[in-house]
Amino acid sequence: MDQGVETNEDVKIGLLTGEDAWEKFRELSVEASRDFPEIFSDKLTPRNYNDVESWKYLTRERTAETPLRVTWLQAAWKDNELIGMLRAYRDMSSGTGNVRLADFYLRPSLHGRGIGTRLFASMMKELRKDSTVKKVALIAPASQTSAVKLYREFGFRKRKTLEPLLPAFAKHEEILMTRNLHK
Numbered sequence: 001m002d003q004g005v006e007t008n009e010d011v012k013i014g015l016l017t018g019e020d021a022w023e024k025f026r027e028l029s030v031e032a033s034r035d036f037p038e039i040f041s042d043k044l045t046p047r048n049y050n051d052v053e054s055w056k057y058l059t060r061e062r063t064a065e066t067p068l069r070v071t072w073l074q075a076a077w078k079d080n081e082l083i084g085m086l087r088a089y090r091d092m093s094s095g096t097g098n099v100r101l102a103d104f105y106l107r108p109s110l111h112g113r114g115i116g117t118r119l120f121a122s123m124m125k126e127l128r129k130d131s132t133v134k135k136v137a138l139i140a141p142a143s144q145t146s147a148v149k150l151y152r153e154f155g156f157r158k159r160k161t162l163e164p165l166l167p168a169f170a171k172h173e174e175i176l177m178t179r180n181l182h183k
Contacts, residue, residue: 010078010079011076011077011078011083011115011118012076012077012078013074013075013076013077013115013118013119013122014074014075014122015072015073015074015075015126016073016074016075016082016085017061017073021059021073022052022055022056022058022059023055024075024082025055025058025059025073025085025087025103026055027082028082028084028085028105029103029105031105031107032085032103032105035105035107035108036105038141038172058071058087058089059071059073059087068090068096068130068132069090069130070089070090070092071087071088071089071090072087072088072089072123072126072127073085073086073087074086074087074088074119074122074123074126075119076106076115076118076119078110083106083107083110083115084105084106084107084110084115084116084119085103085104085105085119086101086103086104086105086119086120086123087101087102087103087104088100088101088102088123088126088127088136089102090133091137096132097132097133097134097135097182098133098134098135098136098137099127099133099135099136099137099181100136100137100138101123101136101137101138102138102139104116104119104120104138104147106119111146116150117150120150120151120154121154124136124154127181128181128182131182132182133181133182134180134181134182134183135178135179135180135181136156136178136179136181137159137176137177137178138151138156138176138177138178139162139174139175139176139177140174140175140177141172141173141174142161142172142173142174142175143172143173148175148177151177152177154179155179156177156178156179157177157178157179158175158176158177159175159176159177159178160175160176161173161174161175161176162174162175162176
């Protein structure tokens with residue numbers, strides 16, 4: 001846990017940075033894939049779990065191609081244990097001003113306590129600090145109604161329903177939600 005730390009009810013929220021950020025992100029991703037396989041399982045296969053370079057790539061802050069920050073990792077800790085995360089990354093394919101939110105996870109035993117809301121608010125605060133971030137997008141499973149409600153409270157609006165990329169996920173309708181951040 002590093003900069004911008006917010007504390008409340010023995011839960012701390014702040015940016016996850018440092019040389020070992022990728023390892024902490026990977027371990028919580030494993031936990032998330034067990035709790036919510038329909039949402040997180042695409043990242044974790046036996047092959048890619050041990051692919052250190054891929055995990056480092058997912059959590060890199062900057063690249064040689066751009067001086068702009070490319071990834072933000074917001075995290076929540078309780079008793080010095082990582083309990084939640086939210087990743088944002090600059091979508092270089094659609095222009096440097098677009099950021100996508102991904103990998104939003106909080107341990108299920110802590111749902112309903114406002115921690116997820118604080119984690120999301122903290123990420124939005126970080127993104128607002130960067131005037132180059134123009135639009136923020138996310139993809140949400142339509143079945144996760146409490147998450148969709150949270151995103152709407154933060155100004156996100158449904159743009160379209162997405163077709164499943166894999167037949168195994170055909171039962172899970174997903175929606176693309178966006179919001180403008182800076183003009």
